[in-house]
Amino acid sequence: MGAFPGPANQPAEAKALNRPRRATVTPSKTSFFDEAQAEHERRLQNRTSDFLLRAYGVLLAATLLIFFLQGFALWGFHLEETTLHWIGAATVGQTAGLLALAIRSIFRGKNKA
Numbered sequence: 695m696g697a698f699p700g701p702a703n704q705p706a707e708a709k710a711l712n713r714p715r716r717a718t719v720t721p722s723k724t725s726f727f728d729e730a731q732a733e734h735e736r737r738l739q740n741r742t743s744d745f746l747l748r749a750y751g752v753l754l755a756a757t758l759l760i761f762f763l764q765g766f767a768l769w770g771f772h773l774e775e776t777t778l779h780w781i782g783a784a785t786v787g788q789t790a791g792l793l794a795l796a797i798r799s800i801f802r803g804k805n806k807a
Contacts, residue, residue, distance in 0.1 A: 739799075750788060750792060754788075757782075757785045760773070760778075760781060761778070
């Protein structure tokens with residue numbers, strides 16, 4: 695009896711030709727996944743910046759309230775002068791740090807990730 699002409703008896707080249715091909719995606723300038731990832735990153739950046747700006751606003755308002763209470767001595771409020779200097783320096787440091795981060799992220803080059 696002759697060999698059955700099934701796939702087991704075919705040469706390796708014929709087996710390779712009969713193998714189903716993988717689906718290929720035609721390359722485009724931006725794929726769906728790249729757009730979805732970019733949209734996700736934009737949303738995450740917006741949420742993070744919104745949270746940081748709100749937290750910064752609350753901290754800045756608290757600092758101004760402390761200086762206001764100290765200046766008018768309302769309800770017997772009093773802090774040492776060195777404590778007020780530290781609070782003021784921390785506020786300035788926050789402002790400079792936030793400004794540096796914002797400028798760096800806005801004016802970042804397109805080739806940098």
